[in-house]
Amino acid sequence: MQMIEAVIKPHKLDAVKTALAKLGILGVTAVECKGFGRQMGHTERYRGAKMDVGFVPKVLLKICVKSEDSAKAVSAIVEAARTGEVGDGKIFIYQIARAVRIRTGEENESAL
Amino acid sequence: MQMIEAVIKPHKLDAVKTALAKLGILGVTAVECKGFGRQMGHTERYRGAKMDVGFVPKVLLKICVKSEDSAKAVSAIVEAARTGEVGDGKIFIYQIARAVRIRTGEENESAL
Amino acid sequence: MQMIEAVIKPHKLDAVKTALAKLGILGVTAVECKGFGRQMGHTERYRGAKMDVGFVPKVLLKICVKSEDSAKAVSAIVEAARTGEVGDGKIFIYQIARAVRIRTGEENESAL
Amino acid sequence: MLRPLLASKRMLAALAILLCLTLYSTARGQATAATPPPTAQDAINQISNTNFVANTLWTLIGGMLVFWMNAGFACLETGLCRRKNAVNILAKNFIVFAISSIAFWCVGFALMFGDGNSVVGHTGFFTNLLPYDAPKMPGASSLDWSNVSPAVKFFFELVFAGTAATIVSGAVAERIKFGMFMIFSFILVALVYPITGHWIWGGGWLSTLKAPFHDFAGSTVVHSVGGWAALAGVLLLGPRIGKYNSDGSVNPIPGHNMGLAALGCLILWLGWFGFNPGSTMTATVAAGHIAVTTNTAAAFGAVAATITAWAVLGKPDLSMILNGCLAGLVAITAPCAVVTIAGSAIIGAIAGALVVFSVLFWDKIKVDDPVGALSVHLVCGIFGTLCVGLFASPAVIPMQVTDAYCKPGLFYGGGGTQLISQLMGIGAVAATVFAISLVAWAVLKFTGGIRVSAAEEHEGLDIGEHGMEAYPGFATETGASEQV
Amino acid sequence: MLRPLLASKRMLAALAILLCLTLYSTARGQATAATPPPTAQDAINQISNTNFVANTLWTLIGGMLVFWMNAGFACLETGLCRRKNAVNILAKNFIVFAISSIAFWCVGFALMFGDGNSVVGHTGFFTNLLPYDAPKMPGASSLDWSNVSPAVKFFFELVFAGTAATIVSGAVAERIKFGMFMIFSFILVALVYPITGHWIWGGGWLSTLKAPFHDFAGSTVVHSVGGWAALAGVLLLGPRIGKYNSDGSVNPIPGHNMGLAALGCLILWLGWFGFNPGSTMTATVAAGHIAVTTNTAAAFGAVAATITAWAVLGKPDLSMILNGCLAGLVAITAPCAVVTIAGSAIIGAIAGALVVFSVLFWDKIKVDDPVGALSVHLVCGIFGTLCVGLFASPAVIPMQVTDAYCKPGLFYGGGGTQLISQLMGIGAVAATVFAISLVAWAVLKFTGGIRVSAAEEHEGLDIGEHGMEAYPGFATETGASEQV
Amino acid sequence: MLRPLLASKRMLAALAILLCLTLYSTARGQATAATPPPTAQDAINQISNTNFVANTLWTLIGGMLVFWMNAGFACLETGLCRRKNAVNILAKNFIVFAISSIAFWCVGFALMFGDGNSVVGHTGFFTNLLPYDAPKMPGASSLDWSNVSPAVKFFFELVFAGTAATIVSGAVAERIKFGMFMIFSFILVALVYPITGHWIWGGGWLSTLKAPFHDFAGSTVVHSVGGWAALAGVLLLGPRIGKYNSDGSVNPIPGHNMGLAALGCLILWLGWFGFNPGSTMTATVAAGHIAVTTNTAAAFGAVAATITAWAVLGKPDLSMILNGCLAGLVAITAPCAVVTIAGSAIIGAIAGALVVFSVLFWDKIKVDDPVGALSVHLVCGIFGTLCVGLFASPAVIPMQVTDAYCKPGLFYGGGGTQLISQLMGIGAVAATVFAISLVAWAVLKFTGGIRVSAAEEHEGLDIGEHGMEAYPGFATETGASEQV
Numbered sequence A, B, C: 001m002q003m004i005e006a007v008i009k010p011h012k013l014d015a016v017k018t019a020l021a022k023l024g025i026l027g028v029t030a031v032e033c034k035g036f037g038r039q040m041g042h043t044e045r046y047r048g049a050k051m052d053v054g055f056v057p058k059v060l061l062k063i064c065v066k067s068e069d070s071a072k073a074v075s076a077i078v079e080a081a082r083t084g085e086v087g088d089g090k091i092f093i094y095q096i097a098r099a100v101r102i103r104t105g106e107e108n109e110s111a112l
Numbered sequence D, E, F: 001m002l003r004p005l006l007a008s009k010r011m012l013a014a015l016a017i018l019l020c021l022t023l024y025s026t027a028r029g030q031a032t033a034a035t036p037p038p039t040a041q042d043a044i045n046q047i048s049n050t051n052f053v054a055n056t057l058w059t060l061i062g063g064m065l066v067f068w069m070n071a072g073f074a075c076l077e078t079g080l081c082r083r084k085n086a087v088n089i090l091a092k093n094f095i096v097f098a099i100s101s102i103a104f105w106c107v108g109f110a111l112m113f114g115d116g117n118s119v120v121g122h123t124g125f126f127t128n129l130l131p132y133d134a135p136k137m138p139g140a141s142s143l144d145w146s147n148v149s150p151a152v153k154f155f156f157e158l159v160f161a162g163t164a165a166t167i168v169s170g171a172v173a174e175r176i177k178f179g180m181f182m183i184f185s186f187i188l189v190a191l192v193y194p195i196t197g198h199w200i201w202g203g204g205w206l207s208t209l210k211a212p213f214h215d216f217a218g219s220t221v222v223h224s225v226g227g228w229a230a231l232a233g234v235l236l237l238g239p240r241i242g243k244y245n246s247d248g249s250v251n252p253i254p255g256h257n258m259g260l261a262a263l264g265c266l267i268l269w270l271g272w273f274g275f276n277p278g279s280t281m282t283a284t285v286a287a288g289h290i291a292v293t294t295n296t297a298a299a300f301g302a303v304a305a306t307i308t309a310w311a312v313l314g315k316p317d318l319s320m321i322l323n324g325c326l327a328g329l330v331a332i333t334a335p336c337a338v339v340t341i342a343g344s345a346i347i348g349a350i351a352g353a354l355v356v357f358s359v360l361f362w363d364k365i366k367v368d369d370p371v372g373a374l375s376v377h378l379v380c381g382i383f384g385t386l387c388v389g390l391f392a393s394p395a396v397i398p399m400q401v402t403d404a405y406c407k408p409g410l411f412y413g414g415g416g417t418q419l420i421s422q423l424m425g426i427g428a429v430a431a432t433v434f435a436i437s438l439v440a441w442a443v444l445k446f447t448g449g450i451r452v453s454a455a456e457e458h459e460g461l462d463i464g465e466h467g468m469e470a471y472p473g474f475a476t477e478t479g480a481s482e483q484v
Ligand SMILES: Nc1ncnc2c1ncn2[C@@H]1O[C@H](COP(=O)(O)OP(=O)(O)O)[C@@H](O)[C@H]1O
Pocket: A007, A034, A035, A036, A037, A038, A039, A040, A056, A058, A085, A086, A087, A088, A089, A090, C026, C027, C028, C029, C030, C062, C063, C064, C065, C101, C102, C103, C112
């Protein structure tokens, strides 16, 4: 199994979720986060002082999939989350050694 | 070392923390998150419009443990977090290559 | 590539970000979290009842770097985030199998 | 003899004319010859009308401030509960005043202030509140002492009834079914509150004691009644899951938004300037004295609770500071019009310390009250009612407008007469309200059930009862999920 | 004959002196010999002055409460929108009252209440509001009926104008450019609102119909006007991105902070006690009756919306409860002074149910109104205005202070006369306000553009328009990033 | 000669009776024969009493609105600070009014308004505020000009004292020790504020200048005093960690909740309608004019700050809009009763622009004021006080009730007389308050220490000082951790 971690723009959440659902991937955990990257866009000011607001609101998705589903899930996410502008986000994939469904104790692929 | 990531129901946080503490595992990082899965439970309505509230409030726990403690930690979490109803959550385990305690610079197992 | 996950004290966020930027590392995702560990510091009371506030506000940083940059990034974080007091936090490093930049579809090291 | 008589007759006639003319022109002043001149009586009548208007508007403004307390309770109680139940508490606190308004108009007002016997009134159901332009309201003679338009008498009493119902909301929060709470609120305002209210403010038996039970603005009538009704509910509901450990220790469940809680308390403090000074139901300078006793008790209550919490619990817990302020306010509500400034300072300070220990006490006996409503409204309501019998000062008592003058208190040389009346009233209200409420809650419990399921309680009542979150956050920020 | 005559002459002289002395000393009372005694006329004059002061202060307090509604709208609208647009909505709601204050002083007041013709007034630009100490304001004779100081007349009318402008803010929220909204608000309060306002409250043609159009506190003058202006804007703006799916289904976009929303609604409820009872613009006991009809309609509106939402939508949605309360308040605004308590209960209940269906309706036709402003202010504003022609009761009508008495309504034996006037007014205001607003919005749209970019809308207007977040949270909690 | 005389004697007697009867029956009107008829004097007496009541209640309502400003300051300051310090700021703002209430009752009132010399008063410690039913308060003759019940005079002055203390809270926020702040607040309200207050409002030397120093509602007495005391504290505390970089650049530390901040500002705006119009301490139509100048200055202040911030800083920063509004309000506080509407517009606009530059200025010289209290209250307080000497208009001055009439300002043909008095007052207050405050802060600093530890500052004062979080969020949402 692989964990797909995708940092996306918050307003793309629905689109990504829908795209994944079309692939039959229904398990997603979403975390609110702030991203710092190339999209340093808005240098802001608060009460006159310059504020290098590196941190832009983002959403971090964690999706654990069977290794064979990983590629197409990534493609689906990329397609759904892309706007073409700086700050669209990144996807990171890493290996999961074991997965457990708490309710049943099922393990690994059957736990997803 | 292994990282145990557990997505649990928020009200099970205390129980899980206590269960882990009983094993002598005192280091836990908890993140608020929203989960999307089988527990699609409440189709809601806001101002009359149907709302497929796939996202249910959850808590994501990250617990880094020695590899040999992993199995019993997982069992403890499963036991403490289980209600038997859909949405109890998942546990994902993956390998950690290196760990550092910022305060002392200690590394790996002695950093936990 | 490696993912560096650092749990730090919230007020060290700026310092860490600046230290990483000095190394040319501009991509960081930050998540608000609560940490449970040795720093069990404040036993609090709410309306008279003792409250073992194990959970202390922390920030979880995720930084994906080329494997060769990992060591110096970790050193930079350790240096910037250290106060010397209990609760300074931990760093966890794990392997990333694949990375994708959503905007361009670039992969792996060029995606960072 | 004739002529002089004749002469004097003519003179008399002349004089009479002269007299009339003189009087006339004197009285006329600058008025034109066409309309009759205003008399002093005209002026007096006009002043009476001005006073009638002033009384009415002052009482109306007081009523508005008491209405505003609904916002205070909503903020305070929501802030002191958990995030996952915030919508539910807001909805409860919002709807409870709407329901009270309906219940009091339909039934409550008639039972409480309608003419009847010494136990209950029975005129004025669905009142049309006429005449609007004269102070006496047919069928509600118990309010004749107040020279105020009937609509405003009704409005002022209505907002008080609403307050009693709101108190319950906080104590039963985080576990009660929304619909059942609506029903109980209706019962409370339609039946329970008016009956004991009738005894005290509606001309009933407690107001006709030799030393009439004195509760100026409602430490007992409003706050204790709300408190007893809440206690009955809390006992039948049981504590929130996870509040008490098997070993008897207490798990604190911190409020989710202290900003909302503090704002709520400040709103309540403001509202109390309508609650107490407005209870004169007359435009009178006595309202000023009452405003100062009210404020003094609140200030001393807040500081006393701060110091007590600091000393006893180790830190000045903000939720205790807020409760301390409210404790002072509830305690001064009954005696506000009969005590000196110094008296109010002492009352407030005691109440502020008392409330801290009371919060600990209820937790010790495992009566789970998320917002401290029992400590504030019930305990300090009783304490405040007693204070009338202890602190009423002969220097202050005369400023009251109502007939039901109060006897001086024990500490001011008045002996125990008033104190005994106060104790009788406290006891009678306690027994009655607690008993009826217990029956009402029990009926609801065994018919529809008053408590949500454990699963719903875990998940939060916002999702369970209302299908929404108070702060949905990022997940719904972008328009909700497309239908898959 | 002489002597008696002489004697009588002397007696006359003596009597005249006696008479004067008697009269004098009687009248003097305890006054000193130096100053003349007060006459009844003096007393009457003093009472007149007291009444003048009372009228002025009552109206001023009413105006303050209406001002306070700005806080209500700010909280309600912010709470019902998304977090990423919160600063923008707060800023809009804050600045809109400042702009209204300026626009109304410079232009609006003169057009609305200035002397002029039956279409528009034209005296009183940049008014200095003198004399402050007499009720009649030169050049604003349409307000002469109110015995109130000119400054307070201005203030009271100003806060009403501000309310109309605020209504727009909610409907166009989450996508409008901040600067353009400021400009439209100026136009609305300077030109649009005053013109139809002049027709109804400024002595214009609707107020001189045979059965004058009756809108006591502004269901039409304020709420519908705001609603029509908002509708024009919403139509030209289009819905928020992601609100409607291509298949016609609706994506709910939940409000981000229900605590703020509920507090906002309670603030509005309180403010309405200034809006309606204060519109007497006279210290009068009639304000009491109006307060009760207002409160009753709000209560029934809230409960009706709760029940309707529960029945139709499955759960008692808090945002619907809040809208139901406001629906009742808007609907009772026009008829509050001419209906019975029972009448107000019926009006409120209908409005509360109506608003639920109205919210569904606007979504069905894809008119995107984030906070329900169209349903509450436009739909219920129209409904309330009609209710005058339906529910006006001959038992209540006489309590009004203004000259423009209203005919009894259709259901109270008055036939359709008043109803026809009401329909005429509704139609005339609708056509005028909608048309001018549409032109104004269109001009702004085709010059500077009224809608933010899609990218900005996605990211949120807080960053885009104001460069800040409402709740920046942890990332900026420690002092912002050092310059790299 | 005898008989006619006799006759005339009899006639005299007859006439006297006639006269009495006539007078009697005329005066009696519809009264019964038993009670004497009311005289015009009776009427006048009743009116006097009605006026006394009206004055008292109007001032009381004004005082309530000023009390309400505490909620405004609490919300504003909490919203503009960081989340981790929210409980602390709420607690500070809450307790400060309680402490002020106690300090002012015990000591402050006596020093400020008690009879004494031109420097300080010394009667009325722990005042019992009697008699409640006559306007003159023994030992506080400086308030005799106001025909208001003593209790309300005290209450009104008390809430003003509380405001001054609250101002300090914002400026020293996020780093001061809770206990030390409580002590300083007591000192400020007990000693510092009353002394300069005595000079200006208590009959002291500034009020007896040839052209008496004029500060109608307290730009100097309240706002500048609070500002100077705050400045002294800020200087001794130093800036928050991380606010200024070594290279002199500024790290913005954004407020954590702009919704709370905006609501706070709207609360303050409302409260100011008590602050300024209420300062008439008399029911008078002049309050209307003052309400409009107050509102106009606020509106122009907000818009001017918006435009200035937009032009100078690039975006319309909401926190600057709020500060601009408050700047206008503070600036109009002194001159509100003596300037025209146009004058208030200019004053407000200048203040709104000024405050933006002032915020930049304090940051430039590294004086760290988290909420802009120095810019708003100190800078605009001084500016507003000067405006009296510049803008006081002879057309408006006469509407004042107090004896201390003001001279026309420089721009209104009055020359520099008043301006010089204003400058004297500003200087004297500045020197005195700053000096005493500096000493007080210094003593506290070198005894107990006024600043929390760096570790506590990093972690947040909520945990450190109060042991709780403002928004504990999910981690404590389920009942706290079982004891491990
Ligand atoms: N090396 C990285 N490690 C972790 N997260 C990253 C990294 N680089 C970027 N991110 C996340 O991805 C987001 C988008 O990256 P950014 O560089 O702004 O735009 P883009 O992906 O279009 O190049 C960032 O806001 C951050 O949250």
